[in-house]
Amino acid sequence: MTEPIRKCLEQWHRYAAAENGPDLPMLEDIIHDDCVFYSPVVFRPQVGGPVTRLYLTAAASSLAGDEEQKFTYTKEIASGHHAMLEFETTIDGKHVNGVDILTCDDDGKIVEFRVMVRPLQAVNAIHQSMMAMLESLKS
Secondary structure, three states: OOOHHHHHHHHHHHHHOOOOOOOHHHHHHHEEEEEEEEOOOOOOOEEOHHHHHHHHHHHHHHOOEOOOOEOEEEEEEEEOOEEEEEEEEEEOOEEEEEEEEEEEOOOOOEEEEEEEEEOHHHHHHHHHHHHHHHHHHHO
16 A cells, blocks of 8 residues: 555645646645644744645745756655655755655645745745745735
8 A cells, every 4th residue: 555645745746846836726636624834934833725725835936946046855755644855945045955844644635734944044035035925925
């Protein structure tokens, strides 16, 4: 039997590699309606599929990278219902290193999504970019 996280990661990598930007219907298939999202720039967990999809859509645009370094997953650890994906990108000339920590249910839908980022300059750059992106998505 295939581990649920394998199905989840296959779908997630397809979403992350989409060249035309965030694919909302694909996110609908990946993110559970009760998903909890932990952002590196927001104090409280964000609860629910709709808000998780909103944050992930904003992140896809904010973290896309620039000429120096496009968003790239560099390492992956996965087992059972859990995965950690290390990534690198550049925002406004600042190197960003972080991890996405995913937990999925038995059907391979993401029920928890955590993002950790370093260094502090990267966190600040992401905060500014994400806030601007979230404002534009809300209007």
